[in-house]
Amino acid sequence: KVDPAELTVLVTGATAGFGYATVKRFHEQGAKVIATGRRQERLDELAQEFGHERIHTVKLDVRDREAVFKMVDNLPSLFAEVDVLVNNAGLALGLEGAQDAVIDDWDTMVDTNCKGLMYCTRALLPGMCKRDRGHIINLGSVAGSYPYPGGNVYGATKAFVAQFSLNIRSDLLGYNVRVTDIEPGLAHTEFSEVRFKGDTEKAKKPYEGLQPLRKEDVAETIYFAATMPRHVNINRLEVMPTMQAFNPFKFHKE
Ligand code: NDP
Ligand code: 8X3
Structure with a gap:
């Protein structure tokens, strides 16, 4: 197994x-952690919570390509050799049908979930390849497989x-750099508050009457993938609450 105390882990979207x-899980196991996100006050609280030890915080909007590369270039030497990138920053906005959706919301989702993730990956991969050691862990979703x-x-x-x-797994064959897509189902975080733009009533609805995944369940899954022996690559890992499953096809009948 990989010893977490030997890892430097960079987490995007670490403020919630x-x-x-994930920051908490790795940090308590002795890893050095770089926590990034847009909300400075949350980053300050995080550094405070972990006693300012083995933790480096950076205010970062992953949509800002230049800032992503600058952040990687300017990491303090103690944190510069990133072993694990957790590409977690992401969001859903709105639940309208495509015919009614807000097009700016579509831009924000593509800019964050796709382009931000691309920038962070591209900025960190050369170092990982050079050291022949690394792991990119992406946050996908069951929503990427099931409509x-x-x-x-x-x-x-x-x-x-x-x-x-x-x-990118294909590109990295021959390097000791792993790539994993973690695909959670319904989980109770700030996700729904963000999706429904602060409408607390709507945000609560998906979680009513069932036990969703907790943030710690997903962090544990990420931790599992990262600490498996280095010859093991978890490609995709789908994880759902026991109380969530699939619908049959629906039909519109005349
Ligand atoms: P939260 O809303 O609780 O957390 C999202 C995090 O992403 C926050 O820390 C937020 O921080 C950060 N973030 C959002 N936009 C940006 C940006 N432009 N730049 C940097 N950071 C950003 O949601 P979750 O923890 O639930 O979501 C994490 C990931 O997991 C997302 O990619 C989401 O799509 C995915 N996911 C969530 C599921 C769920 O049901 N909750 C299920 C499956 C996947 P800040 O605002 O400070 O920048
Ligand atoms: C989040 C899970 O089902 O709300 O990715 O889209 S879902």
Whole structure:
């Protein structure tokens, strides 16, 4: 098994949800962690929580290509050799049908979930290849495999994440650099608050009457993939709440 205390882990979107839980999981096991996100006050709280030890925080919007590359170039030497990149920053916006969706929301999802993830990957991969040691862990979703009404662009961005993950695996054959796509189902984080733009009532609905995944469950899955022996690559890992499953096809009848 990989010893987490020997790892430097960079997490995007570390200010909430899976990202925060992932920082905590790795940090408590002795890893050095770079926590990034847009909300500075949350990053400050995080550094405080972990005693400013083995933690480096950077305010970063993954959509800003220049800032992503600058962040990687400017990492302090103690954190410069990143072993694990957790490409977690992402969001869904809206649940309208494609015919009614807000096109700016589509842009934001593509810019964050696809392009931001691409930039972080591209910025860190050369170092990983040079050191012949690394792991890119992407946050996909069940929404990338199974369609649902209103999932239009969000699901498509996650299908991109799944295929991008497989394709870069092909590019990296011959290097000790692993690539994993973690594909969670319904999980209770700030995800729904963001999707419904602060409409708390709507945001609560998906989680009512069932036990969704907790952020810690997903962090554990990420941790599992990262600490498997180096000869093992988890390609895709789909994880759902026990209380979630599939619908049959629907038909519109005249
Ligand atoms: P949260 O909303 O709780 O957390 C999302 C994180 O992403 C926040 O830390 C946010 O931080 C950050 N973020 C959003 N936009 C940007 C940006 N442009 N630049 C940098 N950071 C950004 O959601 P989850 O923890 O649930 O989601 C994490 C990932 O998991 C996402 O990719 C999501 O699509 C995916 N996912 C979620 C599922 C769920 O049901 N919750 C299921 C399957 C996948 P800040 O605002 O400070 O920048
Ligand atoms: C998040 C899961 O089903 O809300 O990716 O799209 S879902």
